[in-house]
Amino acid sequence: xxxxxxxxxxxxxxxxxxxxxxxxxxxxxxxxxxxxxxxxxxxxxxxxxxxxxxxxxxxxxxxxxxxxxxxxxxxxxxxxxxxxxxxxxxxxxxxxxxxxxxxxxxxxxxxxxxxxxxxxxxxxxxxxxxxxxxxxxxxxxxxxxxxxxxxxxxxxxxxxxxxxxxxxxxxxxxxxxxxxxxxxxxxxxxxxxxxxxxxxxxxxxxxxxxxxxxxxxxxxxxxxxxxxxxxxxxxxxxxxxxxxxxxxxxxxxxxxxxxxxxxxxxxxxxxxxxxxxxxxxxxxxxxxxxxxxxxxxxxxxxxxxxxxx
Amino acid sequence: xxxxxxxxxxxxxxxxxxxxxxxxxxxxxxxxxxxxxxxxxxxxxxxxxxxxxxxxxxxxxxxxxxxxxxxxxxxxxxxxxxxxxxxxxxxxxxxxxxxxxxxxxxxxxxxxxxxxxxxxxxxxxxxxxxxxxxxxxxxxxxxxxxxxxxxxxxxxxxxxxxxxxxxxxxxxxxxxxxxxxxxxxxxxxxxxxxxxxxxxxxxxxxxxxxxxxxxxxxxxxxxxxxxxxxxxxxxxxxxxxxxxxxxxxxxxxxxxxxxxxxxxxxxxxxxx
Numbered sequence: 001x002x003x004x005x006x007x008x009x010x011x012x013x014x015x016x017x018x019x020x021x022x023x024x025x026x027x028x029x030x031x032x033x034x035x036x037x038x039x040x041x042x043x044x045x046x047x048x049x050x051x052x053x054x055x056x057x058x059x060x061x062x063x064x065x066x067x068x069x070x071x072x073x074x075x076x077x078x079x080x081x082x083x084x085x086x087x088x089x090x091x092x093x094x095x096x097x098x099x100x101x102x103x104x105x106x107x108x109x110x111x112x113x114x115x116x117x118x119x120x121x122x123x124x125x126x127x128x129x130x131x132x133x134x135x136x137x138x139x140x141x142x143x144x145x146x147x148x149x150x151x152x153x154x155x156x157x158x159x160x161x162x163x164x165x166x167x168x169x170x171x172x173x174x175x176x177x178x179x180x181x182x183x184x185x186x187x188x189x190x191x192x193x194x195x196x197x198x199x200x201x202x203x204x205x206x207x208x209x210x211x212x213x214x215x216x217x218x219x220x221x222x223x224x225x226x227x228x229x230x231x232x233x234x235x236x237x238x239x240x241x242x243x244x245x246x247x248x249x250x251x252x253x254x255x256x257x258x259x260x261x262x263x264x265x266x267x268x269x270x271x272x273x274x275x276x277x278x279x280x281x282x283x284x285x286x287x288x289x290x291x292x293x294x295x296x297x298x299x300x301x302x303x304x305x306x307x308x309x
Numbered sequence: 310x311x312x313x314x315x316x317x318x319x320x321x322x323x324x325x326x327x328x329x330x331x332x333x334x335x336x337x338x339x340x341x342x343x344x345x346x347x348x349x350x351x352x353x354x355x356x357x358x359x360x361x362x363x364x365x366x367x368x369x370x371x372x373x374x375x376x377x378x379x380x381x382x383x384x385x386x387x388x389x390x391x392x393x394x395x396x397x398x399x400x401x402x403x404x405x406x407x408x409x410x411x412x413x414x415x416x417x418x419x420x421x422x423x424x425x426x427x428x429x430x431x432x433x434x435x436x437x438x439x440x441x442x443x444x445x446x447x448x449x450x451x452x453x454x455x456x457x458x459x460x461x462x463x464x465x466x467x468x469x470x471x472x473x474x475x476x477x478x479x480x481x482x483x484x485x486x487x488x489x490x491x492x493x494x495x496x497x498x499x500x501x502x503x504x505x506x507x508x509x510x511x512x513x514x515x516x517x518x519x520x521x522x523x524x525x526x527x528x529x530x531x532x533x534x535x536x537x538x539x540x541x542x543x544x545x546x547x548x549x550x551x552x553x554x555x556x557x558x559x560x561x562x563x564x565x566x567x568x569x570x571x572x573x574x575x576x577x578x579x580x581x
Contacts, residue, residue: 206394209365212383214412214462224408228399305399305442 008066009055012073013048019077020044022085023098029087032096039101040080047072095275103279111264111283118249118260119287121177125184126245133189134234137196138226147197154193162187162248163255170256180252187248188241195237199230232306235299242295246288261287311376311386311465311500313339313362318371320357320526330525331357332368337519337528342498346511346518350562354526355504359470362502363389375466385413388459390472395455396443402430402454403439406461413462429457433487449480453487460491467492467501473510482542485513493538508558512551513542520558522565524572530561 023037023044051069055062076097082088084096104111140146162183169179203226211225227234253262261284268276320332332354339345347355360366362373364383373380375387389395396405406426410417417425430436433453443451452472459467472488473481492499505511511518515534522529534554536545545551 204394206391207397209360209363209383210389210391210395210397212365213363213385213387213389214409215382215384216412220412225397228397231399305444307442307444 005062005066008070009051012051012066012070015070015073015077016044016048019073019080023080026085028084028096028098029091031087031091032084032099034096034099034102036102036105037098039105040098043097043101044076047076092272093274095278099275100278100282103275104283107276107279110259111279114260114264115283115287117177118253118262119291121180121260122184122245122249125181126188126242128181129185129188129192129241130238133192134196134227135222137193137234138200138222138230140193141197141200141230142222142226151197154190154197158190158194162244163251166252166255176256176258180249180257183248183252184245187244188238191237191240191244192234193237195234195240196230198237199233200226202233203229232303235303239295239299242291246284246291250284312341312374313337313466313500313502314374314377315339315358315362316372316374318358318361318373319369320354320361320366321369332361333525333527334371335526335528337531339500339502339517342500344492344498344501344503344514344516346503346505346515347521348505348508348511348518348558348562349521349526350506350523350566352526353521353523355521356470357526358521359389359468359502359504362466363387363468385462386465387468388462388464388466389468389470390452390455390459392471392474393448393451395458396451398443401440401442402435402446402450405443405454406430406458409458409462413464425461429461430454432491433457448475449484452476452484456484456488456491460495465500467499467503469501469503471504471506474506481507481510485510486542489514489539508555508562509546511558512555513540513545518558520561522562523569529565532558 020041023040028034047069051065051072054065055069058065079097083091083094084098087096140150165183165186166179169182170176173179173182207225207229211221216225249260250262250265253260254266257263261280264283265277265280268280315335315337318332318335319330322329322331335354335358337345347358349355357366361368362375362380364380364387380387396402397408400408403426406429407422410422410425414422427436427439430439433456435450435453438446438450443454446454455472473484476484492501503511503514512534518532518534519528520530520532521527532554536550
């Protein structure tokens with residue numbers, strides 16, 4: 001009998017249910033004991049609901065969804081058995097899942113505030129970078145002479161990690177939010193700029209000719225022709241910029257913030273509270289996955305004209 | 310209403326120190342409302358010539374006059390249809406036509422523009438595809454949109470660079486008929502310069518055919534196509550006059566091809 005998606009989903013579901021039963025029925029290792037397992041059980045239930053809904057809503061992607069579901073189920077199971085129940089590794093720095101998810105139950109307000117403050121800084125810096133880098137990049141790509149000067153400069157400056165500017169940013173700008181917004185802007189600016197310039201360069205000259213026939217004024221040419229034509233390349237730059245922004249943000253928060261995702265990990269790290277460090281890492285993962293999903297949707301919509309069917 | 314006057318056009322491409330003469334002193338006068346085809350094998354410079362008339366390329370020597378005014382750059386008085394790159398892929402069929410009208414008839418209201426666009430889409434039976442992106446349309450449909458888009462710009466001159474070159478033969482015949490139908494249906498005949506390498510296509514469509522030969526690109530011969538319009542494809546291709554013209558055209562092209570092969574062989578021997 002073939003091993004179908006249905007079997008795979010069934011096995012993953014059984015593994016998760018077994019994990020839940022195990023959590024409730026078998027006592028934790030004494031070093032991993034936690035006063036409530038309910039958060040972990042809730043997470044297991046949420047995972048089943050979430051993947052069930054994904055499979056139902058996107059049957060086309062069922063194979064990949066089922067694979068990921070199975071991997072997560074196995075990870076949860078092994079985590080619970082090896083660390084939670086058997087405590088095979090040092091329980092101090094390798095907490096079991098029940099302890100880690102319990103943190104979400106206790107700290108959720110602080111975590112939510114952290115997500116909000118991080119995303120606020122991230123989105124402001126990122127959007128400013130997009131709004132400035134795209135028009136400048138399109139214009140540089142369009143004007144060959146500007147390109148000759150700008151591209152070597154961009155190449156030289158862009159590999160400098162944005163966090164290098166942190167000391168200046170902190171001294172020169174009034175608040176932490178302002179200085180980290182600035183860092184994210186710097187980090188996101190270059191990849192978007194390079195993506196935009198490259199996007200203009202890679203436009204099929206025949207399309208440019210088609211546009212020249214209409215003798216468009218320069219501003220219309222940039223808005224209606226260069227911008228959409230360069231869009232695929234702008235999106236690849238924007239994706240790199242987004243990843244860069246996350247790294248910059250968490251590093252900046254670890255150094256100088258009083259709230260946020262990076263700060264949460266750094267703060268609890270100081271107290272060697274590894275339950276919270278790991279919970280913070282999981283939180284960042286969830287936020288990144290959600291933001292990336294949003295990014296993918298925007299990209300798919302903006303480039304819908306590329307699909308050939 | 311416009312005349313095209315090509316005066317002594319030469320074009321030279323220099324690639325890595327080598328000089329390739331794409332066009333050598335090309336002269337051609339096209340009358341108002343005339344349909345002229347440039348017929349020739351690839352590499353004879355016919356597309357370059359269209360680009361020069363469109364103002365996309367500047368010739369090494371010579372000038373192009375449209376209604377006695379020299380061409381200095383591209384302009385909306387000359388509509389162009391390319392083989393498969395005329396439409397903007399990020400705009401729907403409807404938006405492509407709207408965009409062209411908007412930028413060539415500055416004083417229309419949004420509503421008027423949209424009404425005209427609808428009418429043009431109806432004209433080629435593509436109303437149902439108004440919100441489709443070019444990538445989702447077939448090659449024939451895309452060219453229908455390109456052609457009505459050119460009509461919608463209401464230029465003085467139509468320049469068409471192998472517009473049906475990428476289509477299968479049945480679609481091509483259908484598109485030729487559509488083009489003639491639209492062209493003769495207007496209040497006035499536009500002046501058309503049409504590039505093709507298909508002898509039958511040139512004969513079916515044109516008033517005159519300029520046969521071009523490569524290396525260097527020149528007009529070897531200009532022949533009149535005396536068949537009255539409207540033309541009937543079937544009776545036309547069965548007539549002896551048609552076959553005589555066709556075999557004449559083919560022999561001119563063929564003779565040039567044999568010469569070219571001979572030249573290349575000599576060149577190879579010279580190298581050896």
